[in-house]
Amino acid sequence: VLAFWKVAAEGTSISDDRDGVERLVARDPGALILAESGGELVGTVIAGFDGWRCHLYRLAVHPDRRRRGVASALLTAAEERFVRLGGRRADAMVLENNGTAHHAWGSAGYAREERWRRWVKPLTG
Template sequence: MNDLRIRPAGPSDLDSVLAFWKVAAEGTSISDDRDGVERLVARDPEALLLAEDGDGELVGTVIAGFDGWRCHLYRLAVHPGRRRQGIGTALLAAAEERFVRLGGRRGDAMVLDRNEQAHHAWRAAGYAPEPQWSRWVKPLTD
């Protein structure tokens, strides 16, 4: 996509990102609120990557978090009307470039079991499920 621009989100983008996720991302998390995303951007200003079209419209996101040891991918989302145009691929490439720059060696992605469409996209990008691992979660707040 020639007119696609990928850039880190800034504080002024947060409301539009949250609104975008309501349209483009399946499922929600307890941290999908302004405070949660604001903490992410304050802690790691380059973690939340945005894809914008030539008109500046938000068409995709990915969170590329690195904790110094592992590379974690969250919230890969592409606007439903813009899917299958290479936006997700471009976002993943930008995230992986970030990880390599930071010294990361392996990326993992949080993908809902029921989201079959996402499974196909992640496989096409070279990711595979690891059946020997299961995800255990504990909410830290009510």
């Protein structure tokens, strides 16, 4: 997954390391949704639910597989997961300067939320 994200995902996250992915899968194995074709990883999304909010991270599709419905299938799987868990609204972390991602998210029915701004504080380092 980490090698895949280096090819298919924009930007990096503080959790983009083996320990971060292992912690995610250990805590919530259903959160990491993978799309495969012929045994090859072609897409990912993290569908995290904390009991209150549904968060989407790391929607990534291999550049050679884009515009073929992979992202739509991943988002459908994530949304179905959220509904099963009792989620009411999904939100996505999208890089501000990733225009390709903005188009993909908009096509999937997501809209930019202008009222909120993310505030962050790294807990390590």
